[in-house]
Amino acid sequence: MTPTPTPRRWWPAAALLLSTVVCFALGGVLDHGTLDLGVTLLCYLAIAQAWNILAGFGGLVSLGSAAFVATGGYAAALLLVHTGLSWPLAVAAAPVVAMLLALLLSAALLRLRGDYFSVGTLAIAIALQALIRNWDWAGGASGVTLPVDAVPSGGNLFQLAVIVAALAMALTLHARHSAFGIRLAAIRDNEPAAAGLGVAVRRHQLAALLPSSAITGLAGAVIAFQFVVISPDGVASVSWSLNAVLMTVVGGTGTVLGPLLGVAVVYYGLTRELQSEQTLSLVIEGVLLIAIVRFAPQGVWPLLCRTARRLLGPRPGTGRPVTGRGDEDETVPSGTETLAMDVA
Amino acid sequence: MRTVRPSLRLACAAACAALLAAGCAGNDTTSASSTGSTGPIVIGTSISLSGTTVLTSIKDGYQLAVDKVNAAGGVKVDGVKRKIKLVVLDNRSDTNTMVQQVRSLVLSDHAVALLGSCCQQNIDMEGQADALKTPLMMGALPVELLPAGKGYAWDSFQSLADGADKFYELAATASTNKKILMVSSNDAQGKATEQLWGGLGKKAGFTVASSKAVPNGTTDFSDVVQSGKSTGAQILIADMAPQDCFAMWKQMKALAYRPKLAIGLQCAQTPGWSALGSLGDGTLVQLNWTESAGLPDTQMIVAKYAKKYPALNDLGSVALGYHEAELLVDAISRSGDATPAAINKALATTDMTSALGPVKFTANKSTTPSFIGQWESGKIQQVWPAKGAVPLKSLSGLG
Numbered sequence: 001m002t003p004t005p006t007p008r009r010w011w012p013a014a015a016l017l018l019s020t021v022v023c024f025a026l027g028g029v030l031d032h033g034t035l036d037l038g039v040t041l042l043c044y045l046a047i048a049q050a051w052n053i054l055a056g057f058g059g060l061v062s063l064g065s066a067a068f069v070a071t072g073g074y075a076a077a078l079l080l081v082h083t084g085l086s087w088p089l090a091v092a093a094a095p096v097v098a099m100l101l102a103l104l105l106s107a108a109l110l111r112l113r114g115d116y117f118s119v120g121t122l123a124i125a126i127a128l129q130a131l132i133r134n135w136d137w138a139g140g141a142s143g144v145t146l147p148v149d150a151v152p153s154g155g156n157l158f159q160l161a162v163i164v165a166a167l168a169m170a171l172t173l174h175a176r177h178s179a180f181g182i183r184l185a186a187i188r189d190n191e192p193a194a195a196g197l198g199v200a201v202r203r204h205q206l207a208a209l210l211p212s213s214a215i216t217g218l219a220g221a222v223i224a225f226q227f228v229v230i231s232p233d234g235v236a237s238v239s240w241s242l243n244a245v246l247m248t249v250v251g252g253t254g255t256v257l258g259p260l261l262g263v264a265v266v267y268y269g270l271t272r273e274l275q276s277e278q279t280l281s282l283v284i285e286g287v288l289l290i291a292i293v294r295f296a297p298q299g300v301w302p303l304l305c306r307t308a309r310r311l312l313g314p315r316p317g318t319g320r321p322v323t324g325r326g327d328e329d330e331t332v333p334s335g336t337e338t339l340a341m342d343v344a
Numbered sequence: 345m346r347t348v349r350p351s352l353r354l355a356c357a358a359a360c361a362a363l364l365a366a367g368c369a370g371n372d373t374t375s376a377s378s379t380g381s382t383g384p385i386v387i388g389t390s391i392s393l394s395g396t397t398v399l400t401s402i403k404d405g406y407q408l409a410v411d412k413v414n415a416a417g418g419v420k421v422d423g424v425k426r427k428i429k430l431v432v433l434d435n436r437s438d439t440n441t442m443v444q445q446v447r448s449l450v451l452s453d454h455a456v457a458l459l460g461s462c463c464q465q466n467i468d469m470e471g472q473a474d475a476l477k478t479p480l481m482m483g484a485l486p487v488e489l490l491p492a493g494k495g496y497a498w499d500s501f502q503s504l505a506d507g508a509d510k511f512y513e514l515a516a517t518a519s520t521n522k523k524i525l526m527v528s529s530n531d532a533q534g535k536a537t538e539q540l541w542g543g544l545g546k547k548a549g550f551t552v553a554s555s556k557a558v559p560n561g562t563t564d565f566s567d568v569v570q571s572g573k574s575t576g577a578q579i580l581i582a583d584m585a586p587q588d589c590f591a592m593w594k595q596m597k598a599l600a601y602r603p604k605l606a607i608g609l610q611c612a613q614t615p616g617w618s619a620l621g622s623l624g625d626g627t628l629v630q631l632n633w634t635e636s637a638g639l640p641d642t643q644m645i646v647a648k649y650a651k652k653y654p655a656l657n658d659l660g661s662v663a664l665g666y667h668e669a670e671l672l673v674d675a676i677s678r679s680g681d682a683t684p685a686a687i688n689k690a691l692a693t694t695d696m697t698s699a700l701g702p703v704k705f706t707a708n709k710s711t712t713p714s715f716i717g718q719w720e721s722g723k724i725q726q727v728w729p730a731k732g733a734v735p736l737k738s739l740s741g742l743g
Contacts, residue, residue: 031451227443
């Protein structure tokens with residue numbers, strides 16, 4: 001059973017706000033290399049969290065993140081190149097276009113269940129890549145080169161990435177601690193039961209899909225600015241989908257902090273630090289994924305927290321050991337149970 | 345309702361630290377810049393050493409040039425001899441990885457200049473060179489395909505037009521009906537090849553009987569083969585990714601399409617072509633280097649790498665990498681202070697003879713000579729220009 005939304009508290013939001021302010025301020029003082037690494041990590045974090053909202057909280061295991069990265073990236077790039085729009089407006093347009101695509105596809109996608117949904121989203125990502133590859137106005141297979149002087153870079157790009165990642169974290173916190181999140185988890189755990197308790201299934205899934213795609217599209221725009229040249233093999237690569245899944249699964253699906261840890265482990269720990277040992281990096285990635293699926297299917301973050309609680313011993317005043325999972329607690333009932341109790 | 349547990353507070357604190365660490369941490373920021381000191385000058389490359397394209401031979405060429413300079417004490421910059429440090433990263437043939445690595449090379453490893461990869465990756469890399477204001481010396485991209493950028497990318501390689509001229513000169517000596525089936529990928533290189541080779545073919549008295557653009561990754565070429573058969577084209581010009589060419593050659597054999605001449609641009613240059621076995625025999629290939637052309641440093645390249653790379657095309661790739669690195673090292677030595685801007689300026693005034701011949705840049709491009717080779721029993725032999733060439737054989741693999 002995956003973790004379930006818990007009641008809203010003020011301190012996670014405060015911690016997020018504080019982290020955002022601190023990181024935003026760092027945009028003016030860090031060196032170029034660190035800023036660039038930060039942009040990459042924050043974009044991955046936003047994409048992983050967007051996937052987490054959909055799959056971890058909503059049970060919709062998507063392999064279509066790449067489609068929304070591409071949509072956001074190309075929307076921002078094409079607006080810059082073909083209309084001469086300023087970059088803030090191009091960035092603002094990216095999530096709108098991504099949401100429109102999600103809305104368009106939702107009619108078909110949200111009728112699919114389980115593996116069929118995953119395959120459907122993967123098909124969309126691949127089809128979109130093929131479409132872009134053959135779309136001359138979008139540069140075809142060679143892609144589009146953005147005007148270097150017209151896009152933000154360095155500290156400005158980092159601050160933009162901080163905002164995008166903070167939005168993704170805020171949305172995840174909302175899904176974690178709101179009534180909406182409880183209903184979404186109820187659908188994930190037992191859709192017929194949730195529907196029986198009065199949850200509008202399609203409406204809630206759409207309400208998860210739209211902001212998730214918007215955040216992914218927004219991250220796509222930041223990636224386009226960082227890459228300068230965007231091509232179907234780059235921003236439309238299916239590897240964005242796979243990385244989103246890998247990072248979230250490694251960190252912990254359905255948790256707020258799991259994807260953060262997953263991004264740090266997978267990108268910073270394996271990809272970046274082992275970039276001169278690519279084969280070793282790939283092998284470790286594979287072994288890690290297998291080990292996690294086998295021994296810690298909830299991810300590393302819940303495992304770490306569970307271990308920490310065991311080490312800390314019994315919870316004061318209760319006399320029993322604490323064995324919760326991550327920032328979630330096994331004593332919390334599933335989404336459907338929570339919803340049933342609320343209804344009762 | 346639950347109460348806030350101490351462990352959750354701990355988790356929150358850890359998360360804040362992790363957010364800061366993940367978002368803000370970076371590589372060693374205290375590492376010395378390679379500019380403005382007497383330490384080694386860092387140059388970097390993000391190149392495909394695994395995945396769909398393996399360019400180990402080009403990387404060996406880079407290393408050969410750097411080792412040669414370092415063995416002589418380094419490159420003289422502003423009166424001081426400094427060693428060159430070449431940082432090579434494998435981008436696994438993945439564009440996203442390549443972009444991230446290039447940025448890391450310049451921004452974290454402080455590389456003052458970059459060496460290229462191949463083909464479309466070079467086009468993607470050009471944008472990074474311009475954005476990072478760091479010179480990028482590349483080959484393996486026909487000079488016509490270098491996009492107009494901000495002037496930080498330099499391409500010294502063959503020209504599509506020169507290659508086409510050489511091919512048509514050779515084709516004119518063969519007995520064909522001069523009808524061409526042209527199959528090209530629908531990317532920039534494919535489109536440019538279709539236009540240039542098609543246009544020059546007409547000028548040389550050939551007819552493009554059928555022209556097909558296919559997306560990378562195409563596996564079914566039956567309609568392409570059918571069009572070749574129905575138009576009676578006896579000359580095949582294929583400009584595609586290696587795996588696409590492999591699939592098409594197999595289908596041509598299966599569907600009994602037997603052109604008299606076939607050239608595989610991009611694809612037949614790769615080492616993997618020999619894996620086609622006898623099916624690849626007789627296929628023509630465009631070469632950038634041959635042992636018999638009398639180019640500088642040929643003996644050194646052959647002596648050092650002929651065992652590792654018995655095929656001519658691979659040795660040509662070593663020569664190409666060596667040539668690119670030579671040009672960059674020359675520019676570094678003339679730059680005065682080895683800063684990216686100074687190196688970029690020095691590249692513009694390059695006037696030297698490298699392993700691929702004379703180099704002088706015009707609009708960031710310099711054309712190197714083209715040769716036509718032919719596959720036979722897993723090896724390539726030069727068949728054009730006539731000097732140093734063996735006689736043209738039939739396209740026996742498809743016969």
